[in-house]
Amino acid sequence: MNNASIGMPPAVVVQAVADGYRAQSEDPIHAKHQLQASIRDQVLPRLGQFFGTLPSELTLTRNASMALHIQAVGLDIRRGDEVIITSQEHPAGRAPWSYRSLREGISIKEIHIPSPLPPGEDILARFEAARTPKTRAISFCQVTRGGHLYPVKELCTWARERGIISLVDGAQAVGQFSVDLKNLGCDAYAASLHKWTLAPCGTGFMYINQASADQFRSIFSADPDTIVYGAPGTADLPVRAGIGSALAFVESIGLDRVEARCRHLSDYLKDRLSNEDGVTLLSGTRHQSAPGSTIFEVASVDALVAVDRLAQSNLHIDEHQRDGHNAIRISTHFYNTKTEIDNAVDHLLSIRGTMHST
C-alpha cells in the first residue's frame, strides 16, 4: 500500500530483466545489440503510443528525478529570468531549480498551494498573481506526492497563451490513469515508470515536445546539430528493455480498468475513514485527487512512528509530514484488497493514544 513510492513489478517483468542479464552474461556484445534494438524498435514506440508522443520526443532516464534535472537545467534561460514553482513540489522537482538559482542567479518564485487543494481557478489565480514580465517558465506536479491532482491542462494552456514554458512532473501520474501528453499541452514532462507503471526499478523518461525543443539544451553536449538529452555511455539495457513487458502487462489489463480499480479502493478507504472519529481526510474530490493515493491525519498518531509500527506487521504505508500535515499516505494499486485497507486502518486506529503527536 505504498505504490506511490515503488510498485510491484509482475513476474513477466522480472523474467524479462533476468532474461536480458542472462543473455548478456552468455554473449555480451550480441545481447547488447539485441537489447539496444529492442529498446529502439519496441520500447520507445510503445511508450510513444502509451503517452501520445513521437518516440523521438522521449528520452529514457533512470527515474523522474534525473528527467526533472535534465529538463530544468537544460532550459534555455538566464540570470534574472523567473521560474514559478509550487509549495507542494517533491524535493526532486525543487532541487534542479535551487541549482539554477544558486549557480546562475535564476529567480525561483515558490507559490503556496494549500492542502487540501483549493478549486482549480484558485490555483490558476495564484500563478497569475506571481507572474511578471520576467516569468519564463512554470514547473509543477501533475499529481503531488500526497496525491493531489493539479489542473495541469489549464495551467499549460495558461502558460502557452503567455509565452511561458511549462514543465510537468508526472512521477505520480503515469500508470494510474491515461496521460496524453499532446492533449495536456506541456512543453516538458518527467516520469517514473517504477511506481504505478510497474516497470523495473530504475526506469523513467523525459518528454520534450518537438515544437519546444529549441528551448531545451542538452546538458551533456554542446553540439547544436545533434541534440541528445540522455546521459551518454552504456546503459542498464536489460532494465530498460523490461519496460516493454511492463507496458504490455498494463495494456493487457487496460489502463482504464487499472484506474477504475484504484479509484474503487481509494473510495472504499475514504468511506471507511469518514466514519471514524478523530480522522481528517485531506484528499479532495475525484477531480482533485489521483485514483490511488489518499492522505489523512489520525488524531494523536504521529505519522512517522505509525509507518514503522505498521511495517512490523508487514503493512506498508507512508507518511506525509509535509504541506503542514502530520498525515498518513495509503497508495493502493489494482492488486491491493479491501481487507488490506481494513487491516491498515484498524491497525492505525488501534495505536491511537500510544504515542505523542509531533
Ligand SMILES: Cc1ncc(COP(=O)(O)O)c(C=O)c1O
Ligand atoms: C511527485 C514526485 N516527483 C518526483 C519523484 C521522484 O521520483 P523518482 O524516484 O523516480 O526519481 C517522486 C517520488 O516519489 C514524486 O512523488
